Amino acid sequence: MLLQKKVFAILFFALIVFSGCKKEDNPLAPVNPTDPFAGLTKIAEGYAAGAATKVQLWSKTALFTGYNNVFIAVLDSAKGTLVTDAHIHLDPMMDMGMMKHSAPYENPTSTIAVNSLFPCQIVFLMASMGGSWTVDVEVHNHTSNLEGIATLPVTVADKTPAILKSTVAKNDSAKLFISYLRPSSLKVGINDFEIAIHKSMAMMSFPFDSTYTVVITPEMPSMGHGSPNNVNPTHTANGHYKGKVNFTMTGDWRINLDIYKNGAVVDTTMYFDVTL
Amino acid sequence: MFCLPSLLIKNTMKYIIICFLFEVVIAQQPDTAKIYPLNEVIVIRNSEHRDTTIDFYKANTSATTEEILSRSGSVQMIRRGNYGLEPSIRGFSAGQVSLTIDGMHIHGACTDKMDPITIYVEPQNLYSIDIATGTNGLVFGSSLGGAVNVQLAEPMFSETKVSAGSGYQSSAKAYNGNISVNTGTSQYALLINGVYRKSNNYNAGNGATIPFSYYEKTNLSLAGRYQLSENDELKSDMLFDDGWNIGYPALTMDVGYAKARIYSLSYNFTNNDNILSQCEVKAYRNDITHFMDDTHRPSIPMHMDMPGWSTTYGSYINTQFDFLDNHLTQLRAEFYRTFVRAEMTMYPPIGLPMFMLTLPDARRISGAIFVKDEWDISNDINASFNGRLENTNSLVTSEFGRQQLSVFGYHTENAINTLLKSGTMNLTNRFSENINAIFSVGYAERMPTINESYGFYLYNRFDGFDYVGNPELQNEQSLQSEISGRFQTEFMQIKGTCFFNRINNFIIGAKDGTLSAMTIGAHGVKLFNNLPFATMRGLEFSLILHPQDNLEIISTTKYVQGTDNDSKPLQLIPPLKNLTSVRYRFENITVQSELEYASSQNSIRTSVGEQPTASYLLAHIRASYILLIENLQISLNGGVENLFDANYRDHLDWGNIPRPGRNVYISTLLSF
Numbered sequence: 001m002l003l004q005k006k007v008f009a010i011l012f013f014a015l016i017v018f019s020g021c022k023k024e025d026n027p028l029a030p031v032n033p034t035d036p037f038a039g040l041t042k043i044a045e046g047y048a049a050g051a052a053t054k055v056q057l058w059s060k061t062a063l064f065t066g067y068n069n070v071f072i073a074v075l076d077s078a079k080g081t082l083v084t085d086a087h088i089h090l091d092p093m094m095d096m097g098m099m100k101h102s103a104p105y106e107n108p109t110s111t112i113a114v115n116s117l118f119p120c121q122i123v124f125l126m127a128s129m130g131g132s133w134t135v136d137v138e139v140h141n142h143t144s145n146l147e148g149i150a151t152l153p154v155t156v157a158d159k160t161p162a163i164l165k166s167t168v169a170k171n172d173s174a175k176l177f178i179s180y181l182r183p184s185s186l187k188v189g190i191n192d193f194e195i196a197i198h199k200s201m202a203m204m205s206f207p208f209d210s211t212y213t214v215v216i217t218p219e220m221p222s223m224g225h226g227s228p229n230n231v232n233p234t235h236t237a238n239g240h241y242k243g244k245v246n247f248t249m250t251g252d253w254r255i256n257l258d259i260y261k262n263g264a265v266v267d268t269t270m271y272f273d274v275t276l
Numbered sequence: 277m278f279c280l281p282s283l284l285i286k287n288t289m290k291y292i293i294i295c296f297l298f299e300v301v302i303a304q305q306p307d308t309a310k311i312y313p314l315n316e317v318i319v320i321r322n323s324e325h326r327d328t329t330i331d332f333y334k335a336n337t338s339a340t341t342e343e344i345l346s347r348s349g350s351v352q353m354i355r356r357g358n359y360g361l362e363p364s365i366r367g368f369s370a371g372q373v374s375l376t377i378d379g380m381h382i383h384g385a386c387t388d389k390m391d392p393i394t395i396y397v398e399p400q401n402l403y404s405i406d407i408a409t410g411t412n413g414l415v416f417g418s419s420l421g422g423a424v425n426v427q428l429a430e431p432m433f434s435e436t437k438v439s440a441g442s443g444y445q446s447s448a449k450a451y452n453g454n455i456s457v458n459t460g461t462s463q464y465a466l467l468i469n470g471v472y473r474k475s476n477n478y479n480a481g482n483g484a485t486i487p488f489s490y491y492e493k494t495n496l497s498l499a500g501r502y503q504l505s506e507n508d509e510l511k512s513d514m515l516f517d518d519g520w521n522i523g524y525p526a527l528t529m530d531v532g533y534a535k536a537r538i539y540s541l542s543y544n545f546t547n548n549d550n551i552l553s554q555c556e557v558k559a560y561r562n563d564i565t566h567f568m569d570d571t572h573r574p575s576i577p578m579h580m581d582m583p584g585w586s587t588t589y590g591s592y593i594n595t596q597f598d599f600l601d602n603h604l605t606q607l608r609a610e611f612y613r614t615f616v617r618a619e620m621t622m623y624p625p626i627g628l629p630m631f632m633l634t635l636p637d638a639r640r641i642s643g644a645i646f647v648k649d650e651w652d653i654s655n656d657i658n659a660s661f662n663g664r665l666e667n668t669n670s671l672v673t674s675e676f677g678r679q680q681l682s683v684f685g686y687h688t689e690n691a692i693n694t695l696l697k698s699g700t701m702n703l704t705n706r707f708s709e710n711i712n713a714i715f716s717v718g719y720a721e722r723m724p725t726i727n728e729s730y731g732f733y734l735y736n737r738f739d740g741f742d743y744v745g746n747p748e749l750q751n752e753q754s755l756q757s758e759i760s761g762r763f764q765t766e767f768m769q770i771k772g773t774c775f776f777n778r779i780n781n782f783i784i785g786a787k788d789g790t791l792s793a794m795t796i797g798a799h800g801v802k803l804f805n806n807l808p809f810a811t812m813r814g815l816e817f818s819l820i821l822h823p824q825d826n827l828e829i830i831s832t833t834k835y836v837q838g839t840d841n842d843s844k845p846l847q848l849i850p851p852l853k854n855l856t857s858v859r860y861r862f863e864n865i866t867v868q869s870e871l872e873y874a875s876s877q878n879s880i881r882t883s884v885g886e887q888p889t890a891s892y893l894l895a896h897i898r899a900s901y902i903l904l905i906e907n908l909q910i911s912l913n914g915g916v917e918n919l920f921d922a923n924y925r926d927h928l929d930w931g932n933i934p935r936p937g938r939n940v941y942i943s944t945l946l947s948f
Contacts, residue, residue: 188632189679222578222624225792229685246683248733248794251622251630275628 036082036116040071043154044135050148051139052077053086058117063133063156065124066164067179067196072108072118074139084113087140092122096131104177104198104206106238111142123164123179123198123206124156161273165257171264175200176209178257178270181240186247186276193233193245193255208239212266215258218245222252250276316349316407340473341394341402345424349816349832350409352850355929356737357524358448358478358936359491360531362392364928365409366775367812367836367849368421371725371783372752376416376425378513379558379592380540381642383614385566385584387634387727387734388527394426396517396536398471398495400454403427410756410777411700411718414664415608415646418696420720420754420779428513431467431499433460443913443943447936448478448489463503471495477523481923481937488523488530488572489933508545513538523572526931527737529582532569538562554596561589577796578625584618584635602653606662608646615639615673616726620733634734636677638726640670656706663699668723670694672730680732684803686747692729694751696721713761720756724749728783728804733794736785738848738930739884741802742793743785750781750806760816767823773816782810782840785884799885808841831856837879847886851877851927864903868915870896877927887932892924907948914942 040058048055056073063070074083088111092103103125108118124133133154140147163180181194193216198206214233219226233243247253253274259266342361346353353361354369365373375393376382384391406425408416413423435458442453452473459466474492477485496516503509515538522531542558568582590612597605618635648662671691672678678688700718707713724746727734731745760773785802793800814836821829833854838846852875859868872894880886898915921938929935 187679188676189682220630222627223622223630223794223796225794227683228791229683248680248683249620249622249630249632250628251624252627 034115036073043070044152046137046150046152047077048074048137048139048148048150051141051146052144053083053139053141053146053148053150055137055139055150055152057135057137057152057154063122063124063154064159065127065156065162066159067121067123067181069119069121072120072137073116074113074118074141076141076144082113082116083141083143084116085111085142086113086118087111087142088118088120089138090120090122091136091138092124093134093136094126094131095134099203101125101203102206104179104196104208123177123196125164125166125177126156127158128155129158161275163272165270165272167259167267167270169259169261169266171261171266176259176266177206178259180255180272182272182274186274188247188250188276191245191247193231193243195233195241195257196239197241197259198239210235210237210239211261212241213260214241214243215260216243216245217256217258218247219254219256220249220251221254247276318344318348318405318407339399341397341399341405341426344399344402345394345405345407347832347855348405348407349818349834350422351407351424352834352853352928354848355926355933355935356388356390356526356931357491357522358475358486358489359493359519359522360390360392360395360524362389363394363424364848364850365407365422365424366777366814366834367838367846368419369848371722371728372419372421374413374417374419374423376423377515377538378428378540379416379425379594379610380538380560380562381417381588381590381612381614382536382538382562382564383586383588383616383726385564385586385616385618386531386534386568387582387584387618387731388524388529388568388737390522390524390527390531390568391534391536391564391566393536394424395519396495396515396538397426397428398454398469398497400456400471401429401469401495401497401515403429410716410758410775411662411698411720411754412702412716414662414698414700414720415606415648418644418664418666418668418698418720418722420698420722420752420756420777428497428499428515429467429469430511431460431465431501432458433465433501433503434462435460435465437947439945439947441911441943441945443941445475445939445941447917447939448475450475450478460501465501467497467499469495469497478936478939480934481918481921483921483937484923484934486525486933488525491519491522493517493519493522507547508543511542511544513540515539525933526929528573528576528735529568529570529580530572531566532571533565533567535565536562537564551598552595553598554594556594557591558594559589559591561587563587578622580620580622582618582620582634584616586614586616588612588614602651604650606646606648606650609644610646611641611643613639613641614726632732633674633677633680634732635726636672636680636730636732637674638670638677638730639673640668640726642666642668658704660702660704661699664696666696666698668694668696670723670726670729677730677732681730681745681747684744688730688747692747694723696723696751710765711761711763713759715757715759717757718755720754721751722754723751724783724804731804733801735795735798736802739785739802739886740797740799741785741787741884742795742798742800744791744801744803746804749783749804752783752806753780754778755780767821769818769820771816771818775812775814775816777812778809779812780809781806783807784810784840784846810838810840810846812836812838812846826861828859829857830859844883845879845881847881847884848928849877849879851875851889851891864901866900868898870898872896874926889925889927892922892926894922894924895919909947911945911947912942913944914940916940 043057045056054075058071088108090105104123106121108120135152138149165178177198179196199209227246227248231244233241236242255272257270258268345351382393404427409422416423437458440455444451454471457468472494477489498514500512517536519534540560545555564586566584592610594608616635617637620634622630644666646664650660669691672688698720702716704714729745729747734743756777758775762771786805791801817833819831835852838849854873857870876891877889896917900913903910917939925934
């Protein structure tokens with residue numbers, strides 16, 4: 001009897017340990033949080049010859065048309081270590097054969113890396129189907145005081161539903177690009193709503209514009225109803241406008257945008273479709 | 277043709293008595309005859325009173341509990357279909373009145389109130405209906421408009437009885453059947469009741485058929501008693517009610533399936549020689565499932581599923597003491613917990629299904645203490661006091677539900693805790709052998725219902741608006757008074773009552789023009805909010821004439837007025853109504869003729885699109901015949917309701933749907 005009890009005790013203990021092990025094996029559990037590349041995929045890499053560094057571009061997902069959060073990793077060519085003090089400047093370029101154009105972007109806000117990487121943003125205006133995208137990364141390595149440029153070829157896919165819209169303003173014919181910074185998940189209830197507005201100046205410069213008034217009206221196209229108490233996005237910084245959008249149920253929603261400048265209508269036809 | 281069990285009540289239990297007593301519990305006290313009526317108790321089933329022949333309430337032997345209720349002196353039914361009528365007492369309804377079965381709280385699972393709990397008890401399984409107005413219903417719940425408590429029939433010891441019967445009603449081509457078996461020794465007793473009803477679309481006066489007015493249901497109940505000793509016993513009840521294909525002509529959807537499971541176990545102690553003369557301890561649980569269905573409706577813009585569930589469990593202890601001479605004290609403590617969830621999933625022709633919680637996983641826990649003392653100050657003066665304290669804690673338990681309500685700026689992470697304080701005082705004076713009067717004042721509070729607090733886009737077909745709950749609502753508070761007098765002789769009884777009720781923080785929907793309606797075709801969105809106050813006032817009058825042993829005339833009249841703080845009429849207030857019945861018995865044959873009158877209602881709440889209603893006058897005629905062959909008793913009933921086939925609707929009927937036209941009914945019951 002005693003033996004039996006012991007066997008049961010051991011089995012029970014084993015069960016607990018086993019179930020514990022299973023939990024650690026859970027792929028959804030967070031991996032080492034200090035790993036700067038955790039959860040990121042390497043999109044492209046190249047050498048910035050003059051700066052004696054290898055430059056890599058990382059992102060959480062494959063690149064798509066619209067506002068992308070990307071991370072630049074700068075590695076010392078000789079030592080292979082991550083350079084964390086550098087000045088980074090981006091220059092995305094689309095080569096369509098007959099013509100070339102750039103895209104809106106946001107350089108790293110600091111020369112000091114965040115968790116060893118330099119976060120920055122690029123608004124890809126079209127997919128790679130119509131030409132080929134490259135991102136030039138100009139690096140000034142503050143440790144070695146060397147400078148160089150790496151050219152990284154990247155592939156950009158279309159995103160549906162679209163999170164980037166363009167329009168020619170009704171008031172002054174300015175060519176505008178409106179990017180929706182769609183949160184990774186949307187829920188029934190109150191959601192952040194953030195857009196970025198950039199202007200096209202020639203084809204090589206896309207400065208942000210902070211002077212617009214934006215009104216949002218969510219609706220369910222199949223029902224024809226909206227949702228209450230939405231907060232219209234207002235300018236915060238760098239052409240970003242932040243507000244709140246509310247969803248009362250799951251399903252397909254359309255967030256209509258009306259854009260004004262100094263009381264004049266700029267555009268009232270734009271919308272972003274979302275599904276939750 | 278084999279007809280399943282029919283709905284007649286055994287002969288011995290077939291007569292209905294109007295007992296004007298304080299409570300059913302006290303009804304057994306021998307000297308209560310002097311106590312003046314406060315509550316109206318309709319006793320349906322009581323073999324000891326078989327010779328009392330007031331068959332007023334359950335005039336049609338195929339009647340449902342709802343139909344019996346509608347004949348009461350203070351109750352009117354809100355009608356959305358031929359089934360699931362909601363009781364309203366003196367113009368109060370929903371959260372303002374408390375509905376219980378044997379003291380058990382049950383929460384409907386339907387967002388559109390299609391399932392008032394009175395549908396779960398069939399008349400043949402009914403012992404009595406206790407109707408309390410105003411604060412006299414506090415024993416059953418913190419309500420300010422009154423209470424309806426339905427007492428289930430009890431199995432009888434040392435008795436074996438079987439009865440079966442069936443009935444047919446022409447207007448809806450409806451048939452029903454019932455079977456009831458009672459078996460008992462001196463120690464245990466068992467009662468089984470089964471009822472089946474099927475009703476097709478009924479015809480309104482002038483012949484038009486009302487689509488989606490059909491329904492079908494079964495009701496099965498099992499009750500058992502076990503005597504532990506001379507003074508105490510155990511009792512258990514199980515009730516299974518299943519309805520399907522229940523049409524609601526006044527609504528946009530029907531009910532595909534509705535299921536109620538009600539269980540209780542209780543311990544009862546009675547000893548009139550003891551200081552503690554009565555004690556009842558009960559534990560109960562009930563689960564309600566309700567699936568709405570639009571698949572039979574033509575040309576709906578979008579199919580949707582709307583299931584709902586509720587679960588309530590609780591217990592109470594009810595005791596009665598004789599501490600002091602001339603005092604009777606009742607103490608009751610109760611606890612109950614309710615959980616409600618209702619969903620809506622819409623399937624658009626293109627795109628993903630849309631999902632929301634219309635009742636967002638709300639749970640409510642209540643604990644209450646009720647005290648009542650009845651004091652016979654002298655032979656002619658009686659005073660009674662009662663008070664109820666109830667603490668209620670309500671919470672939206674799911675994150676999804678909270679996020680939904682956050683859209684309206686409501687923070688529902690924390691529970692709402694509220695203490696409800698209510699009390700009332702009654703003074704009865706007997707001026708002479710024939711005349712007595714009662715005066716009562718009361719104060720009551722009720723908290724908003726789960727629909728009013730947390731409901732999310734509940735479409736109300738009555739006014740065509742989507743309703744959104746408001747967790748920040750204040751409790752309704754009512755200050756009320758009532759005075760009534762009765763004159764009684766051997767041959768007649770006249771009773772008149774006049775009541776007044778002021779309700780502060782009256783809860784009502786208010787249109788918010790900035791919001792867009794969710795339901796396709798709805799006029800807009802209303803948010804529940806508190807009006808500063810509303811008032812309700814009215815009169816009730818009843819006359820019973822008993823000129824000779826076999827002739828009886830009963831007439832009841834009820835009238836109520838309700839206005840808001842701007843003196844504008846409230847909605848769904850019934851007009852003046854009178855029901856007069858003349859009953860004549862000759863040996864085994866009884867004949868009864870009735871006139872039912874309702875005046876027009878032009879005091880309407882135009883702001884919610886309420887329509888005026890024309891007056892109507894109906895005539896009914898009924899007859900019954902009882903045949904005894906040794907132990908076998910055969911009872912035959914028949915009659916014609918709405919004899920002149922009037923096309924009419926009652927003011928409390930939703931959607932301008934006319935009521936049934938001429939209805940010929942016949943039923944038989946065999947019992948031995």
